[in-house]
Amino acid sequence: MKKGIIAIVAVLFVSAFLLITAHSQEDMKVVDRSVFKNPQKFSSVFKHEEHNEKAKIEECNECHHVYEDGKLVDGESSEDRRCSDCHKLESSGREPSLVKAYHTNCKGCHQKNKKGPVMCGECHVR
Amino acid sequence: MHDIYSFVSGPLAWVAFIAFFAGIMYRLIDMIVQVIKKEPFIFTYMSLKYSLRSIIHWITPFGTLNWRRNPILTIVTFAFHISLILSPIFLLSHVTLWDEAWNISWWTLPDGVADIMALIVIAGSLFFLIRRLTQREVKFVTSTSDYVILAIVAAPFVTGFLAYHQFFGYPIFVILHILAGEIMLVAIPFTRLSHMIFSLFTRAYMGSEFGVIRKSKDY
Numbered sequence: 316m317k318k319g320i321i322a323i324v325a326v327l328f329v330s331a332f333l334l335i336t337a338h339s340q341e342d343m344k345v346v347d348r349s350v351f352k353n354p355q356k357f358s359s360v361f362k363h364e365e366h367n368e369k370a371k372i373e374e375c376n377e378c379h380h381v382y383e384d385g386k387l388v389d390g391e392s393s394e395d396r397r398c399s400d401c402h403k404l405e406s407s408g409r410e411p412s413l414v415k416a417y418h419t420n421c422k423g424c425h426q427k428n429k430k431g432p433v434m435c436g437e438c439h440v441r
Numbered sequence: 442m443h444d445i446y447s448f449v450s451g452p453l454a455w456v457a458f459i460a461f462f463a464g465i466m467y468r469l470i471d472m473i474v475q476v477i478k479k480e481p482f483i484f485t486y487m488s489l490k491y492s493l494r495s496i497i498h499w500i501t502p503f504g505t506l507n508w509r510r511n512p513i514l515t516i517v518t519f520a521f522h523i524s525l526i527l528s529p530i531f532l533l534s535h536v537t538l539w540d541e542a543w544n545i546s547w548w549t550l551p552d553g554v555a556d557i558m559a560l561i562v563i564a565g566s567l568f569f570l571i572r573r574l575t576q577r578e579v580k581f582v583t584s585t586s587d588y589v590i591l592a593i594v595a596a597p598f599v600t601g602f603l604a605y606h607q608f609f610g611y612p613i614f615v616i617l618h619i620l621a622g623e624i625m626l627v628a629i630p631f632t633r634l635s636h637m638i639f640s641l642f643t644r645a646y647m648g649s650e651f652g653v654i655r656k657s658k659d660y
Contacts, residue, residue: 353551355533355551355552356552414537414540415540415541418537418541419541425443426443426447429443429444430443433443433446433447434446434611434612434615435534435615436604436605436607436611436615437611437612440607441606441607
Protein backbone atom coordinates (compact mmCIF):
# COMPACT_ATOMS: atom_id res chain seq x y z
CA MET A 316 0.00 0.00 0.00
CA LYS A 317 2.69 2.43 1.09
CA LYS A 318 4.85 1.43 -1.85
CA GLY A 319 1.90 2.04 -4.16
CA ILE A 320 1.43 5.59 -2.86
CA ILE A 321 5.15 6.31 -3.18
CA ALA A 322 5.10 4.99 -6.73
CA ILE A 323 2.11 7.17 -7.64
CA VAL A 324 3.68 10.26 -6.07
CA ALA A 325 6.94 9.52 -7.89
CA VAL A 326 5.13 9.18 -11.22
CA LEU A 327 3.30 12.44 -10.57
CA PHE A 328 6.55 14.22 -9.79
CA VAL A 329 8.29 12.87 -12.85
CA SER A 330 5.43 13.76 -15.17
CA ALA A 331 5.15 17.23 -13.66
CA PHE A 332 8.87 17.67 -14.20
CA LEU A 333 8.55 16.45 -17.80
CA LEU A 334 5.64 18.81 -18.40
CA ILE A 335 7.65 21.76 -17.13
CA THR A 336 10.79 21.00 -19.11
CA ALA A 337 8.81 20.05 -22.20
CA HIS A 338 7.52 23.60 -22.11
CA SER A 339 10.61 25.25 -23.59
CA GLN A 340 11.17 27.51 -26.55
CA GLU A 341 11.86 24.50 -28.83
CA ASP A 342 8.26 23.39 -28.53
CA MET A 343 6.78 26.82 -28.84
CA LYS A 344 4.28 27.05 -31.70
CA VAL A 345 2.28 30.13 -30.70
CA VAL A 346 2.83 33.04 -28.35
CA ASP A 347 0.96 32.51 -25.10
CA ARG A 348 -1.86 35.02 -24.72
CA SER A 349 -3.18 33.98 -21.33
CA VAL A 350 -1.95 37.18 -19.66
CA PHE A 351 -4.44 39.20 -21.70
CA LYS A 352 -7.80 39.78 -20.10
CA ASN A 353 -10.48 38.31 -22.31
CA PRO A 354 -8.30 37.93 -25.44
CA GLN A 355 -10.20 38.43 -28.69
CA LYS A 356 -7.73 37.21 -31.30
CA PHE A 357 -6.36 33.76 -31.99
CA SER A 358 -2.89 33.15 -30.52
CA SER A 359 -0.18 34.44 -32.79
CA VAL A 360 1.71 31.79 -34.71
CA PHE A 361 5.36 31.72 -33.63
CA LYS A 362 7.48 28.59 -33.95
CA HIS A 363 10.32 29.95 -31.86
CA GLU A 364 13.26 27.87 -33.11
CA GLU A 365 12.14 27.48 -36.71
CA HIS A 366 11.33 31.17 -36.92
CA ASN A 367 14.66 32.39 -35.65
CA GLU A 368 16.54 29.97 -37.87
CA LYS A 369 14.60 30.95 -40.98
CA ALA A 370 14.81 34.64 -40.18
CA LYS A 371 18.53 34.26 -39.38
CA ILE A 372 18.29 36.03 -36.04
CA GLU A 373 21.48 35.38 -34.11
CA GLU A 374 21.00 37.45 -30.98
CA CYS A 375 18.45 36.40 -28.39
CA ASN A 376 18.22 40.00 -27.20
CA GLU A 377 16.78 41.08 -30.54
CA CYS A 378 13.57 40.20 -28.66
CA HIS A 379 14.58 39.28 -25.09
CA HIS A 380 16.17 42.63 -24.39
CA VAL A 381 17.45 44.33 -21.27
CA TYR A 382 17.28 48.06 -20.72
CA GLU A 383 19.23 50.05 -18.18
CA ASP A 384 18.47 53.73 -17.66
CA GLY A 385 16.54 53.76 -20.93
CA LYS A 386 19.46 52.31 -22.88
CA LEU A 387 19.51 48.93 -24.57
CA VAL A 388 22.23 46.80 -22.96
CA ASP A 389 24.38 45.00 -25.53
CA GLY A 390 25.21 41.37 -24.95
CA GLU A 391 22.63 40.91 -22.16
CA SER A 392 19.37 39.10 -22.62
CA SER A 393 16.23 38.35 -20.66
CA GLU A 394 14.94 35.03 -22.00
CA ASP A 395 14.45 33.88 -18.43
CA ARG A 396 11.65 36.43 -18.12
CA ARG A 397 8.39 36.85 -19.93
CA CYS A 398 7.62 39.95 -21.94
CA SER A 399 4.67 40.44 -19.62
CA ASP A 400 6.95 40.58 -16.55
CA CYS A 401 8.02 44.02 -17.70
CA HIS A 402 5.37 45.07 -20.23
CA LYS A 403 2.02 45.61 -18.55
CA LEU A 404 -1.40 45.75 -20.21
CA GLU A 405 -1.20 49.56 -20.20
CA SER A 406 1.82 51.51 -21.44
CA SER A 407 3.84 53.19 -18.71
CA GLY A 408 6.44 55.81 -19.48
CA ARG A 409 8.66 54.64 -22.32
CA GLU A 410 7.64 51.03 -21.79
CA PRO A 411 5.05 50.11 -24.40
CA SER A 412 1.97 48.12 -23.37
CA LEU A 413 2.20 44.37 -23.94
CA VAL A 414 0.24 44.39 -27.21
CA LYS A 415 2.29 47.27 -28.55
CA ALA A 416 5.53 45.62 -27.41
CA TYR A 417 4.65 42.49 -29.40
CA HIS A 418 3.37 44.32 -32.45
CA THR A 419 6.27 46.78 -32.58
CA ASN A 420 8.79 44.00 -32.12
CA CYS A 421 7.27 41.43 -34.49
CA LYS A 422 5.57 43.57 -37.15
CA GLY A 423 8.28 46.21 -36.97
CA CYS A 424 10.97 43.77 -38.03
CA HIS A 425 8.78 42.19 -40.71
CA GLN A 426 7.99 45.60 -42.15
CA LYS A 427 11.61 46.67 -42.10
CA ASN A 428 12.74 43.51 -43.88
CA LYS A 429 9.67 43.20 -46.11
CA LYS A 430 9.58 39.58 -44.98
CA GLY A 431 7.24 37.86 -42.56
CA PRO A 432 3.59 38.58 -41.75
CA VAL A 433 2.23 42.12 -41.25
CA MET A 434 -1.55 41.64 -41.58
CA CYS A 435 -3.50 40.67 -38.48
CA GLY A 436 -4.73 37.29 -39.68
CA GLU A 437 -1.33 36.19 -40.93
CA CYS A 438 -0.18 35.95 -37.29
CA HIS A 439 -3.54 35.54 -35.55
CA VAL A 440 -4.43 32.56 -37.72
CA ARG A 441 -7.82 30.93 -37.15
CA MET B 442 2.05 42.24 -50.82
CA HIS B 443 4.21 44.07 -48.23
CA ASP B 444 4.49 47.13 -50.44
CA ILE B 445 0.79 47.25 -51.27
CA TYR B 446 -0.18 46.80 -47.63
CA SER B 447 2.26 49.46 -46.46
CA PHE B 448 0.94 51.85 -49.09
CA VAL B 449 -2.79 51.41 -48.41
CA SER B 450 -2.37 51.36 -44.63
CA GLY B 451 0.16 54.22 -44.62
CA PRO B 452 0.10 57.18 -47.03
CA LEU B 453 -3.30 56.32 -48.49
CA ALA B 454 -4.87 56.14 -45.03
CA TRP B 455 -3.49 59.61 -44.29
CA VAL B 456 -4.98 60.96 -47.52
CA ALA B 457 -8.37 59.42 -46.70
CA PHE B 458 -8.53 60.73 -43.12
CA ILE B 459 -7.39 64.21 -44.14
CA ALA B 460 -9.92 64.32 -47.01
CA PHE B 461 -12.63 63.16 -44.62
CA PHE B 462 -12.03 65.75 -41.90
CA ALA B 463 -11.04 68.61 -44.21
CA GLY B 464 -14.00 67.76 -46.46
CA ILE B 465 -16.42 67.94 -43.53
CA MET B 466 -14.95 71.28 -42.40
CA TYR B 467 -15.20 72.62 -45.94
CA ARG B 468 -18.83 71.54 -46.36
CA LEU B 469 -19.82 73.03 -42.99
CA ILE B 470 -18.11 76.36 -43.65
CA ASP B 471 -19.57 76.42 -47.14
CA MET B 472 -23.05 75.81 -45.73
CA ILE B 473 -22.72 78.67 -43.24
CA VAL B 474 -21.38 81.04 -45.93
CA GLN B 475 -24.26 80.15 -48.26
CA VAL B 476 -26.86 80.76 -45.58
CA ILE B 477 -25.34 84.12 -44.63
CA LYS B 478 -25.26 85.16 -48.28
CA LYS B 479 -28.67 83.94 -49.40
CA GLU B 480 -30.97 83.52 -46.43
CA PRO B 481 -29.52 85.32 -43.40
CA PHE B 482 -33.04 85.77 -41.97
CA ILE B 483 -32.94 82.08 -41.02
CA PHE B 484 -30.78 83.07 -38.06
CA THR B 485 -33.59 85.25 -36.69
CA TYR B 486 -35.71 82.24 -35.85
CA MET B 487 -33.14 79.47 -35.22
CA SER B 488 -33.98 78.13 -31.79
CA LEU B 489 -31.92 75.75 -29.68
CA LYS B 490 -35.00 74.44 -27.95
CA TYR B 491 -36.90 73.58 -31.13
CA SER B 492 -33.72 72.30 -32.81
CA LEU B 493 -33.09 69.83 -30.01
CA ARG B 494 -36.77 68.91 -29.83
CA SER B 495 -36.72 67.93 -33.49
CA ILE B 496 -33.35 66.13 -33.34
CA ILE B 497 -34.29 64.14 -30.26
CA HIS B 498 -37.59 63.02 -31.77
CA TRP B 499 -35.97 62.00 -35.04
CA ILE B 500 -33.15 60.00 -33.42
CA THR B 501 -35.66 58.13 -31.25
CA PRO B 502 -37.05 54.95 -32.83
CA PHE B 503 -40.76 55.51 -33.49
CA GLY B 504 -40.38 59.05 -32.11
CA THR B 505 -42.01 60.65 -35.15
CA LEU B 506 -45.16 60.11 -37.17
CA ASN B 507 -43.00 59.15 -40.11
CA TRP B 508 -41.12 56.51 -38.11
CA ARG B 509 -44.41 55.03 -36.90
CA ARG B 510 -45.90 54.84 -40.36
CA ASN B 511 -43.53 52.12 -41.58
CA PRO B 512 -42.26 50.07 -38.60
CA ILE B 513 -40.12 47.60 -40.57
CA LEU B 514 -38.32 50.32 -42.49
CA THR B 515 -37.79 52.16 -39.20
CA ILE B 516 -36.28 49.16 -37.42
CA VAL B 517 -33.97 48.39 -40.33
CA THR B 518 -32.96 52.06 -40.64
CA PHE B 519 -32.04 52.36 -36.97
CA ALA B 520 -30.25 49.00 -36.69
CA PHE B 521 -28.37 49.77 -39.90
CA HIS B 522 -27.21 53.26 -38.90
CA ILE B 523 -26.30 52.37 -35.32
CA SER B 524 -24.17 49.42 -36.50
CA LEU B 525 -22.70 51.40 -39.36
CA ILE B 526 -21.45 54.19 -37.11
CA LEU B 527 -20.49 52.34 -33.92
CA SER B 528 -18.79 49.20 -35.22
CA PRO B 529 -15.90 50.86 -37.11
CA ILE B 530 -15.22 53.39 -34.34
CA PHE B 531 -15.18 50.84 -31.53
CA LEU B 532 -13.68 47.88 -33.39
CA LEU B 533 -10.77 46.39 -31.42
CA SER B 534 -8.66 45.96 -34.56
CA HIS B 535 -9.11 49.60 -35.59
CA VAL B 536 -8.35 50.91 -32.11
CA THR B 537 -5.25 48.68 -31.97
CA LEU B 538 -3.97 50.26 -35.18
CA TRP B 539 -4.80 53.84 -34.11
CA ASP B 540 -3.06 53.21 -30.82
CA GLU B 541 0.05 52.07 -32.64
CA ALA B 542 -0.07 54.92 -35.15
CA TRP B 543 -1.24 57.86 -33.03
CA ASN B 544 -1.16 56.74 -29.40
CA ILE B 545 -4.89 57.17 -28.98
CA SER B 546 -7.23 54.49 -27.69
CA TRP B 547 -10.63 53.97 -26.16
CA TRP B 548 -13.19 51.36 -25.14
CA THR B 549 -13.79 48.59 -27.70
CA LEU B 550 -16.56 46.18 -28.63
CA PRO B 551 -16.04 42.43 -28.25
CA ASP B 552 -15.23 41.04 -31.71
CA GLY B 553 -18.31 38.81 -31.63
CA VAL B 554 -20.62 41.80 -31.21
CA ALA B 555 -18.88 43.76 -33.98
CA ASP B 556 -19.25 40.70 -36.21
CA ILE B 557 -23.03 40.72 -35.72
CA MET B 558 -23.15 44.47 -36.37
CA ALA B 559 -21.31 43.95 -39.67
CA LEU B 560 -23.95 41.39 -40.62
CA ILE B 561 -26.67 43.90 -39.72
CA VAL B 562 -25.12 46.49 -42.04
CA ILE B 563 -24.83 43.94 -44.85
CA ALA B 564 -28.42 42.75 -44.36
CA GLY B 565 -29.60 46.38 -44.17
CA SER B 566 -27.82 47.19 -47.42
CA LEU B 567 -29.56 44.26 -49.10
CA PHE B 568 -32.89 45.43 -47.70
CA PHE B 569 -32.37 48.94 -49.12
CA LEU B 570 -31.24 47.49 -52.44
CA ILE B 571 -34.28 45.26 -52.78
CA ARG B 572 -36.50 48.13 -51.72
CA ARG B 573 -35.07 50.34 -54.45
CA LEU B 574 -35.49 47.58 -57.03
CA THR B 575 -39.04 46.57 -56.13
CA GLN B 576 -41.01 49.40 -54.50
CA ARG B 577 -42.46 51.49 -57.29
CA GLU B 578 -42.48 54.80 -55.43
CA VAL B 579 -38.82 54.35 -54.40
CA LYS B 580 -37.70 53.09 -57.81
CA PHE B 581 -39.17 56.22 -59.34
CA VAL B 582 -36.76 58.50 -57.45
CA THR B 583 -33.72 56.16 -57.70
CA SER B 584 -30.77 56.94 -59.94
CA THR B 585 -27.53 55.06 -60.61
CA SER B 586 -25.72 57.11 -57.98
CA ASP B 587 -27.98 55.64 -55.30
CA TYR B 588 -26.73 52.16 -56.13
CA VAL B 589 -23.12 53.36 -56.20
CA ILE B 590 -23.49 54.97 -52.78
CA LEU B 591 -25.09 51.81 -51.38
CA ALA B 592 -22.17 49.77 -52.73
CA ILE B 593 -19.64 52.20 -51.23
CA VAL B 594 -21.25 51.75 -47.82
CA ALA B 595 -21.64 47.97 -48.01
CA ALA B 596 -18.15 47.23 -49.38
CA PRO B 597 -16.08 47.85 -46.20
CA PHE B 598 -18.42 45.61 -44.22
CA VAL B 599 -18.54 42.77 -46.75
CA THR B 600 -14.74 42.74 -47.16
CA GLY B 601 -14.20 43.22 -43.41
CA PHE B 602 -16.49 40.31 -42.63
CA LEU B 603 -14.71 38.04 -45.13
CA ALA B 604 -11.26 39.09 -43.89
CA TYR B 605 -12.18 38.67 -40.21
CA HIS B 606 -13.37 35.12 -40.79
CA GLN B 607 -10.33 34.28 -42.93
CA PHE B 608 -12.51 32.18 -45.24
CA PHE B 609 -10.26 32.46 -48.28
CA GLY B 610 -7.92 34.94 -49.97
CA TYR B 611 -7.16 36.61 -46.65
CA PRO B 612 -4.48 39.13 -47.73
CA ILE B 613 -6.54 40.23 -50.75
CA PHE B 614 -9.61 40.91 -48.63
CA VAL B 615 -7.60 42.85 -46.05
CA ILE B 616 -6.28 45.14 -48.77
CA LEU B 617 -9.71 45.46 -50.43
CA HIS B 618 -11.19 46.18 -47.00
CA ILE B 619 -8.74 49.01 -46.31
CA LEU B 620 -9.32 50.46 -49.79
CA ALA B 621 -13.10 50.21 -49.41
CA GLY B 622 -12.97 52.01 -46.06
CA GLU B 623 -10.83 54.77 -47.52
CA ILE B 624 -13.19 55.23 -50.46
CA MET B 625 -16.10 55.53 -48.06
CA LEU B 626 -14.28 58.09 -45.88
CA VAL B 627 -13.55 60.28 -48.91
CA ALA B 628 -17.09 59.82 -50.25
CA ILE B 629 -18.83 60.96 -47.06
CA PRO B 630 -18.24 64.73 -47.37
CA PHE B 631 -18.67 64.88 -51.13
CA THR B 632 -21.69 62.66 -51.91
CA ARG B 633 -25.18 62.32 -50.47
CA LEU B 634 -23.51 60.38 -47.64
CA SER B 635 -22.92 63.90 -46.30
CA HIS B 636 -26.34 63.51 -44.68
CA MET B 637 -24.16 62.10 -41.88
CA ILE B 638 -23.39 65.73 -40.97
CA PHE B 639 -26.18 67.66 -42.64
CA SER B 640 -29.13 65.72 -41.26
CA LEU B 641 -28.54 67.35 -37.87
CA PHE B 642 -28.68 70.83 -39.42
CA THR B 643 -31.68 69.98 -41.56
CA ARG B 644 -33.54 68.87 -38.45
CA ALA B 645 -32.45 71.94 -36.50
CA TYR B 646 -33.69 74.18 -39.30
CA MET B 647 -36.98 72.33 -39.77
CA GLY B 648 -37.56 72.11 -36.04
CA SER B 649 -37.02 75.85 -35.62
CA GLU B 650 -39.18 76.81 -38.58
CA PHE B 651 -42.04 74.58 -37.43
CA GLY B 652 -41.68 75.55 -33.78
CA VAL B 653 -41.17 79.31 -34.09
CA ILE B 654 -42.93 80.29 -37.32
CA ARG B 655 -45.63 77.69 -37.92
CA LYS B 656 -46.11 76.95 -34.23
CA SER B 657 -46.46 73.27 -34.99
CA LYS B 658 -44.50 70.05 -34.76
CA ASP B 659 -42.18 68.57 -37.41
CA TYR B 660 -42.40 65.03 -36.09
